Amino acid sequence: MRIALVVNDTNLLKLLSTFLYSAGHKVEQFTNGETALQSLLDDKYEMLILDWQFPELVGAQFILSVRDKLPSSFPILFMTNRCGEDDIVAGLAAGANDYMIKPIRRGDLIARAQTQLRRAYPNQHTADYFEFGKYVFETGSATLTITGEFIELTQKEFDLALLLFRNLGRALSRGYIWETVWFRDVGGLSRTMDAHISQIRKKLHLHIDNGFRLTPVYNYGYCLNHFVRKPNESRFVA
Known part of the structure; x- marks a missing residue:
């Protein structure tokens, strides 16, 4: 433009x-x-x-x-x-x-x-724009806004967050995440991925009270789930 x-x-x-x-x-x-x-x-x-x-x-x-x-x-x-x-x-x-x-x-x-x-x-503006409720991803500029507020992310954090949101409810293996976000299999360097997951969870407020939960899948990888509150109920359901 x-x-x-x-x-x-x-x-x-x-x-x-x-x-x-x-x-x-x-x-x-x-x-x-x-x-x-x-x-x-x-x-x-x-x-x-x-x-x-x-x-x-x-x-x-x-x-x-x-x-x-x-x-x-x-x-x-x-x-x-x-x-x-x-x-x-x-x-x-x-x-x-x-x-x-x-x-x-x-x-x-x-x-x-x-x-x-x-x-x-x-x-x-169709191919470079992804919206998941109040989360809006702009791939051309690698920016994320939540309810219009800009969220400061590194490039890898942005790529990882978008990957998780585009696969809501689907468990992603560590190997798939490595190859998709880091473009290589880095084997045992699991702390790198875990650190990025922790930052995304914190920066994007991915907890159940906010309608999302990012959890580890034992001996496999990670899964981002979306929850909604049913009318007249206090609990969230997937």
């Missing part, structure tokens, strides 16, 4: 561009609001990400100008400081879809951008 990135701070502009490039996006960089606005009208972009304050153009004016010229489905994400509560209200009122508070984290930026792009262009 081609994204217009409008940031006055050149260091921040380069950093955010690197984040977006790593997720497979094409990024056009702008440090001048008026130049960016003209390019948005002349060229084709799939998304706009902008810093709130520019010397010559504040965020609300910029967003209103974009909304006046481009389709209402065009996604807009803006960034502001922690003290900018008024900016957040003004930006959303002007027509922005979402916002981020500085400092910007890579995973959070990619997850929010992917969410808006998926909503705006659903036909182009």
Whole structure:
């Protein structure tokens, strides 16, 4: 996807561009609001990400100008400081879809951008997107969100979690997990897998009160089960 990135701070502009490039996006960089606005009208972009304050153009004016010229489905994400509560209200009122508070984290930026792009262009986001209730996996950017909140995972943790969710209720052998996630059989190094399982269980809150339980299968491997609470009952059933 081609994204217009409008940031006055050149260091921040380069950093955010690197984040977006790593997720497979094409990024056009702008440090001048008026130049960016003209390019948005002349060229084709799939998304706009902008810093709130520019010397010559504040965020609300910029967003209103974009909304006046481009389709209402065009996604807009803006960034502001922690003290900018008024900016957040003004930006959303002007027509922005979402916002981020500085400092910007890579995973959070990619997850929010992917969410808006998926909503705006659903036909182009099918193969790299998996949803299991409140758990949403984006394979293109290797990001996971739970109820919209970004979860910090390593690449192997992400791969292992997605493998387990795509095989809900099915016991997976250690050998299969090794070959699928690590692409090799590492034999007796079971502590590596166990450590990753422990991190996933903790980070993803995979306990029965949350509707999921990740358990070892004796002398075999691991199994992730999904539980639902029956109406008028206090217990969960698989």
